[in-house]
Amino acid sequence: MDKKDILVNHADLQNFSAALFEKAGLSPENADFFAQSLVDINLWGIDSHGVLRLPIYVKRLKSGACNPKPNLRTVKSAITLEVMDGDNGPGQIVGRAAMERAIELAKTYNFGIVGAFHSNHFGAAATYSRMAAAQGMLGVSMTNVVQNVVAPGGSKPIIGNNPFSVAVPTYGKFPFVLDISLSAVSGGKLLLASKKGEKIPLDWGTDKFGKPTDDPDVAFNGFLLPVGAYKGLGLAYVIEILTGVLTSGVFLDGMKGMYKYPDDPSLTSHMMMAVNISAIMDPGELEKRMTEFTQKIHSSPMWDEKQEMLIPGELEHRTMQARKANGIPLQMNLYEELTSLATELGVPATLSKM
């Protein structure tokens, strides 16, 4: 953290955020879940997707661009497959409902997929995959996002960096959780390189015309490249098909990003999948095998002693333990933005510094 950061208690931040969401029109229960999802993301250390986004979410709920009281409806139901109309509700509320339903289907059929359309930005994909893992199931979550990745050789973005997450229960201290997006790097990593005065590899980003650049500032004002060139590009297409195409939602240029179109529904689509592993493997056996899997990775030798061999989800677990104990760091301007927003909305909640 920066020296100027403010440390806040995670439970305080949760109550504060929930009060704002409730004031913005959400039901108390939905406000709680939405707030929890953002605070969890901060606890995992993914500050780009936590309460940093609270102001724009609240603004869109207040303006009605995002529907605070969506009427979620199942519009297609075919044994293990379902499609839900999100009624332009918050992605967090639509995403949770879709994953809850996928888990229900998996309780009956050992497997469920629920697609959702007419949704909005859903935060972090891991929020939903972890719901399945918490119930002993393998969970997969994904979303399309507005076009922000240029194909190698292309002049303008063709696809989003469509994030996805896979979570697997381990019955240990934390679940296995992969949560990645399909650009080579995030915009944040370009800013970091710029701050350090470093050049960037030519496969990270392009200028405004789609031409590869090693200048992080040029790339930040240009476009992202897909991770692993055609590999990440192809996988982003797959996610676009599983979300926008197969749910009957919009896809590719049909979406409206919340920053560029703050007053419109984003028309985002998600896909949630749950697999009831216990139907084919006892939890005890899974625990044994995942422990062995993790131990083999942990004990693999490193030439770089400053690095550690971790499994996906491990770093987030450590950060969560530390931040629960010591507080969540917020940049001063974000802290001020949040407290001003509370005042503006007439919310009495306070956000004490630790």
Place this chain on the structure above:
Amino acid sequence: MDKKDILVNHADLQNFSAALFEKAGLSPENADFFAQSLVDINLWGIDSHGVLRLPIYVKRLKSGACNPKPNLRTVKSAITLEVMDGDNGPGQIVGRAAMERAIELAKTYNFGIVGAFHSNHFGAAATYSRMAAAQGMLGVSMTNVVQNVVAPGGSKPIIGNNPFSVAVPTYGKFPFVLDISLSAVSGGKLLLASKKGEKIPLDWGTDKFGKPTDDPDVAFNGFLLPVGAYKGLGLAYVIEILTGVLTSGVFLDGMKGMYKYPDDPSLTSHMMMAVNISAIMDPGELEKRMTEFTQKIHSSPMWDEKQEMLIPGELEHRTMQARKANGIPLQMNLYEELTSLATELGVPATLSKM
């Protein structure tokens, strides 16, 4: 193709290969499928995984390292989820049976997953995902492979470059087919850079100690790096869990690669998944949407006029059309190896040059 390459007719190559597999102990039907899978891979242009591998497959069938007459048994069955014991049979025969069964499950429940263990090298992942797409279903196929990828900072390979494929029917000239592995590049690309005398990016491969190198020859004798560093690494772990861990097969260092252990079963595991899309979207509507999806990608502007915006599977389709018309190019030494093998096995089949 190289000037010294031999062109052979794809149907001749298919008959020739099937005769060899039958002589190696496979049933006529299994020999046909195995041969077809390899010739298809050559038709798609993936020469590294086509009949180039025929000699080692035949050798392993003859020695019994790979069981030519496997007794495939379903050992776990739980509505939409099944696990199959491959009885150390060829990956192509086990993989086909697993995907056929997943498709059957999807005909009943709109979804099926079949995992398989005690299998061997299965060729290309697309062979199986395409089976689902040919029946109007979305298909996913994956396999673990022997550890060949080093984690950034690690001294030795920890995971395979676990390939996977996703196929989606388009009802157009060819299906959407993504088929990738999770190393940054293949060994073949390192050889190509070496031939051209080019340096390679530092995130492609390492020396024998796991340290990044820009020398393609050093990397070829060292290890591969995962595509997109921790992103590809994490996804390779996911595939290892879905194959080796959840099928009750072996994982990570438990496998025995066919080149290092030619006389042992490889103990490979696969996972096949089929989704009956037509249960939630009419084929006509899917065709319309996939056509729109493809057209939007095709018509996206390029700054590099030498490149084209293709969808996954398109290049393979073009190559197949060309090679069906003009023949499949085989390097002279491979052509000679194949014809010698036929003589050695006493197979009367010939492989005429076009």
